Amino acid sequence: MQWRRRHCCTHAAKLLYLLSFLGLLIFLVHQVWLPQLIGLPWWRGHPVVFGGEKLESTKVKSNVSSKRSTWHFVILPRPTFNVDTNSSHEKIGLSSLQEQSALDSLTANGTQTEPQEFMLDGPFDYIINEQNKCSEGTLAPFLVLLIATEARQVEARNAIRQTWGNESVAPALGFIRLFLLGKNEGELGFVQQKMLESESRRHQDIIQQNFLDSYKNLTVKTMMGINWVAKYCPHAAYVMKTDSDMFVNTEYLIQKLLRPDLAQKKNYFTGNNMRGFAPNRNKNSKWYMSPESYPGNKYPTFCSGTGYVFSGDLAKKIYRVSLNIRYLHLEDVYVGICLAQLGIEPTPPPNEFLFNHWRVSYSSCKYSHLITSHGFHPNELLKYWHHLQSNKHNACINALKERMSRTHSKRVH
Incomplete structure (x- = not known):
């Protein structure tokens, strides 16, 4: 009997030791290793906002009432404008004289100048522009779509024109609908540019500036689009920024989320909310953020760049505040920092599954009640869009009937 008691106690001690070890391992994985590798939420640290003259702590209040509606920031000295470079070529495809002129338009005596009531085109010249899309005398658009794309993605643009981007x-x-592009270099870039200009003359839905079109310049591309709305379409009710490999249910976005029958929202920004994410310090990652670029342990709340929506009044505000914030290559994080500097926290969507930065398995029922799904080939986009249009009114009823029919069939067999 005593042997059994000692045996049980030994097993209990081993079990407790094992549980303690597993608990410590889970804590280290969740709180230490994963935040460094893939940017999962961190339990301490403050976001960083660039723009102050000295290092100090401050508070920015959001317009959302919650326990987390007050953010603490570390304000760092304002850095210089910086974008992706070509190691063996001139910066961004501009001559040094052009670039210096562009930078001089943003700075004076080493400090950022306050923008005037009129909006500049930004630090880069337009190669292709559509400044008359919202000219006086035309209807102020309810929605402007800003779609980040590359010159080679002709099929994707054509698919979008026929589906969710069709007016x-x-x-x-x-x-x-506006496609956002930079410029490519070399002989291939020259050929692509000629084709792009021809495409622009045919569809009149492309804007392009003279910066190198690369992943690291996605922030520059996005800010070009936001600046375009601020300057050329300031009365737009809403704006959506998304990518060319997305499925966007624009009809559901307009009729169910934005609601034209309601008063236009102000200071409104929503999407797939990313709250409490830490910078990814893994140098091999696509989303790597160096401590020099962003020293903080946590990003302010931002929305996934695969698709976010904001009220038109925010375009000018975001662009203005961006002139005092260092450019980061992660576009969605950068826009989130701009919002934090404005004291605006993204509004959670009414349903957390409306905006998806992953691919959702297709069914007409699910897709009739979401706004974004990620990772679509142009052929898939055409196929699923047309299927949804022909089934959207009874999509969920038909799905329920099919499910009930399958259940009944299983019971019979």
């Missing part, structure tokens, strides 16, 4: 989705409301 027939909301003809009475005013609907504008």
